[in-house]
Amino acid sequence: MSDLEFDVVVIGAGPAGYPAAIRAAQNGLHTAIVDNWRNRDGTASLGGTCLNAGCIPSKALLESSELYHRAETEFAKHGIGVGSVALDIETMQARKQGIVKQLTGGIGALLKSNGVTAFEGHGRLLDGRRVSVTGERGDTQSLVAKHVVIATGSVPIELSAAPFDGEAIVDSWGALDFDSVPERLGVIGAGVIGLELGSVWRRLGADVVLLEALDTLLPMVDAQVSKEAARQFARQGLAIRLGARVTQATARDGGVDVSYEVNGERESLTVDKLVVCVGRRPLTADLIGEGVALAIDERGFVVVDEQCKTNLPGVWAIGDVVRGPMLAHKGTEEGVMVADLIAGKYAEVNYGVMPSVIYTAPEIAWVGKTEAELTAAGVDFKSGTFSFGANGRAKGMEQADGLVKLLASDEDDELLGVHIIGPVAGELIAEAVLAMEFSASSEDLQRTVHAHPTLSEAVHEAALAVDKRAIHAINR
Numbered sequence: 353m354s355d356l357e358f359d360v361v362v363i364g365a366g367p368a369g370y371p372a373a374i375r376a377a378q379n380g381l382h383t384a385i386v387d388n389w390r391n392r393d394g395t396a397s398l399g400g401t402c403l404n405a406g407c408i409p410s411k412a413l414l415e416s417s418e419l420y421h422r423a424e425t426e427f428a429k430h431g432i433g434v435g436s437v438a439l440d441i442e443t444m445q446a447r448k449q450g451i452v453k454q455l456t457g458g459i460g461a462l463l464k465s466n467g468v469t470a471f472e473g474h475g476r477l478l479d480g481r482r483v484s485v486t487g488e489r490g491d492t493q494s495l496v497a498k499h500v501v502i503a504t505g506s507v508p509i510e511l512s513a514a515p516f517d518g519e520a521i522v523d524s525w526g527a528l529d530f531d532s533v534p535e536r537l538g539v540i541g542a543g544v545i546g547l548e549l550g551s552v553w554r555r556l557g558a559d560v561v562l563l564e565a566l567d568t569l570l571p572m573v574d575a576q577v578s579k580e581a582a583r584q585f586a587r588q589g590l591a592i593r594l595g596a597r598v599t600q601a602t603a604r605d606g607g608v609d610v611s612y613e614v615n616g617e618r619e620s621l622t623v624d625k626l627v628v629c630v631g632r633r634p635l636t637a638d639l640i641g642e643g644v645a646l647a648i649d650e651r652g653f654v655v656v657d658e659q660c661k662t663n664l665p666g667v668w669a670i671g672d673v674v675r676g677p678m679l680a681h682k683g684t685e686e687g688v689m690v691a692d693l694i695a696g697k698y699a700e701v702n703y704g705v706m707p708s709v710i711y712t713a714p715e716i717a718w719v720g721k722t723e724a725e726l727t728a729a730g731v732d733f734k735s736g737t738f739s740f741g742a743n744g745r746a747k748g749m750e751q752a753d754g755l756v757k758l759l760a761s762d763e764d765d766e767l768l769g770v771h772i773i774g775p776v777a778g779e780l781i782a783e784a785v786l787a788m789e790f791s792a793s794s795e796d797l798q799r800t801v802h803a804h805p806t807l808s809e810a811v812h813e814a815a816l817a818v819d820k821r822a823i824h825a826i827n828r
């Protein structure tokens with residue numbers, strides 16, 4: 353069998369791999385992409401975890417469930433009577449699936465229009481930058497490339513105390529596909545997925561208990577933001593048990609018995625469904641052929657440098673399968689960088705300005721350093737905080753919980769971190785990301801005109817508060 357020759361072969365068509373392929377093709381490189389994603393019904397689909405079972409379906413359900421919850425609890429305050437609000441979960445799930453189908457189909461069209469050749473099947477990296485592609489029926493094709501980009505992503509971590517059975521004990525994908533609202537939902541892990549999916553099912557009526565091993569909620573988040581988040585989640589009825597170690601989960605009679613320990617005390621819980629979301633691990637299963645000495649670290653990540661080069665010449669790796677936060681946009685930026693570097697262009701990823709967003713209500717978003725990180729690093733900083741309670745737009749939206757906090761260098765006023773909990777924080781953070789990308793100071797934000805009345809005025813006021821010049825707050 354003769355090899356099909358390409359300049360670039362990308363393995364994996366998630367948010368890291370497909371942008372890499374598109375940019376490589378835009379750069380005039382003869383490019384192929386190989387993907388083995390299978391939906392639960394056996395159909396192939398592009399877009400990886402993000403589009404099929406992650407970012408996109410979760411945000412669709414977060415939106416639907418938030419609307420349902422607000423219709424039930426908030427409309428009356430606006431003077432709108434809707435009688436009893438009915439829930440049609442089948443329609444809600446169909447809408448979600450429709451969005452997934454449209455977006456994943458769109459990727460096929462984008463690849464095609466950019467001239468990328470797509471192969472459906474399992475890719476394996478062989479010697480000499482050859483990639484074998486094995487289709488569902490065992491048929492094999494052989495590709496050879498000047499450059500291979502590994503973008504195989506990640507999979508959920510399974511707990512031996514609570515193994516997935518796909519019915520009662522499920523991973524995040526399973527929890528996105530429930531066809532009815534569980535009366536009692538258990539969630540192991542109060543991380544990003546636990547809080548987002550816990551919120552979805554809580555809003556739709558489930559009693560939700562989250563068991564979190566750590567003693568702190570969201571330790572990576574600014575402490576004031578995390579405290580406010582804990583307060584809001586408790587108000588919403590999300591029961592979060594910190595310091596909980598799950599010892600056993602057993603599915604029986606359509607439910608799950610969960611045993612766990614808190615401070616050495618044994619506790620138990622019975623739920624209808626249990627979601628295990630305790631993190632994800634890099635996916636390199638059956639990826640590397642015999643004799644290919646690709647360096648993998650002790651946690652299973654493909655080892656790369658700042659430019660995503662592996663130890664093998666012409667072999668690159670990007671996205672969840674390499675170090676750094678497991679975020680779709682981080683993988684995308686790496687993919688685009690690698691494709692530009694391959695084409696001989698200048699490119700880099702500014703990892704110091706990588707935004708994070710948790711799509712709960714209120715949303716939580718941040719970029720740069722936290723107070724704790726700056727203090728630990730011995731950096732002198734000043735801070736400004738502004739509450740959405742004093743923001744007219746937030747009041748009008750009936751979403752005035754939360755705050756914006758800006759941290760700036762004491763020495764030269766450069767922005768070092770921005771932390772937001774509040775309405776559409778995930779959108780508001782973009783201004784902070786742009787400002788930090790351009791090494792802006794808090795004064796730069798202070799001197800930037802913000803439209804009135806907008807939520808972004810809270811960012812403006814927080815910047816003013818850094819120098820105790822906020823207009824709509826008492827400066828302390």
Ligand code: FAD
Pocket residue numbers: 363364365366367368369386387388389390398399400401402403405406407408410473474475476503504505506524525545635637638639670671672673678679680681682683711
């Ligand atoms: P993936 O998206 O996992 O794609 C890898 C692709 O490679 C898959 O299609 C896989 O089938 C294929 N593949 C693997 N091995 C092979 C092989 N040997 N041959 C061929 N193909 C192969 N991130 C955010 O930034 N924002 C969010 O809101 C967000 N929400 C999320 C919600 C959930 C429920 C989950 C689970 C994740 C979420 N994430 C979010 C994380 C995000 O989905 C990942 O960071 C992102 O998908 C990683 O992209 P990737 O391209 O590296 O890998």
Ligand code: NAD
Pocket residue numbers: 511540541542543544545546548563564565566596597598629630631632677678679708709710711
């Ligand atoms: P995570 O790391 O965010 O949270 C996992 C949580 O589980 C942590 O709080 C951890 O302390 C806890 N935990 C670990 N082992 C445990 C155990 N045995 N018992 C109880 N708790 C335990 O991971 P995740 O929520 O599974 O998400 C996976 C990845 O997907 C993350 O890297 C996340 O960034 C990404 N993601 C991002 C978004 C977003 O950007 N909005 C949304 C969903 C997922």
